[in-house]
Amino acid sequence: MSRTDERPSGPSRRSSVEPQGHGLRLGAWDAESDADVEAWFRGRADPDFRRWNTPMTLDESLEGARESLRQRAESAAEGKTVAFRVTDAESGVTLGQVGLSGIDPYMRRAVVGYWVLPEARGRRIATRALDLAARWAFADLGIHRLELDHVVGHAASCRVAELCGFAYEGTLRGAAFDEGRHDAFRDAHLHARLATDPAPQGI
Structure with missing residues (x-):
């Protein structure tokens, strides 16, 4: 059987249920x-976000941000990505974002990323949201390997990854855009969590 004839063993449909736990939705x-x-x-306009992240498209206006969200909805409909708005489970207040990209149903692999609004930092929102998204990806998408990378030197993101059971696997040379540039690169640390890894405790 050729690779193109095979089918992934994970689920082919995504649950419509919104993941909830750790006080988040x-x-x-x-x-x-x-x-x-x-x-x-x-x-995405926050200086701390832009220090560590340089998206392909920088949203310079509210209309640009709206277009970015529309594009992400289209990508999600095609099964390429998932973008979650992280909210407080009780109040519904928006706290940040966690999402999956590069979803490969054949290899059952995806890349996860996240950010938190400035006013929500210092409350372990990123840690709780990442763990919640990882559990959902394993259970609902049938993902086996979930990868996470962050720019070298981003100690806070490294700590979040470790707390959520994403083991450090090495340095990816020139794997991320330099700050505010698309013509220069910097190194990134690679972390990953497998569906078969022990679930982290105490989150």
Whole structure:
């Protein structure tokens, strides 16, 4: 049987249930919601976010942020990515974002990333959201290997990865864009968590 004839053993459909736990809820972003657009824009325009992340498209306006959310909805519909708005489970207040990209149903692999709004930092939001998203990816998407990489020197992100059971696997040379540039690169640390790894405790 050729590779193209084989089918992944993981589930072929995604659950419509919003992941919930650790006092958080993960739901879809709404490109037509002004509140969602404003939160997305603020998160990605934050200086600390831009210090460590250089997206392919930098949203320089609210309309640009709205278009980014629309594009992510299209990508999610095609099964390529997942973007979750992280909210407080009780109040519904937006706290940040956690998402999957590079979803490979054949190899059952994906890459996870996250960010937290400035006012929500210092409350272990990223740690709780990452663990919640990882558990969902393993259970609902049938993912076997979930990868996470961050720019070398980003100690806070490294700590989040370790707390969530993402083992450090090495350095990826020139794997990330340099700060604010698409013509220069910097190294990144690679972490990964397998569906068969022990679940982290105490999150």
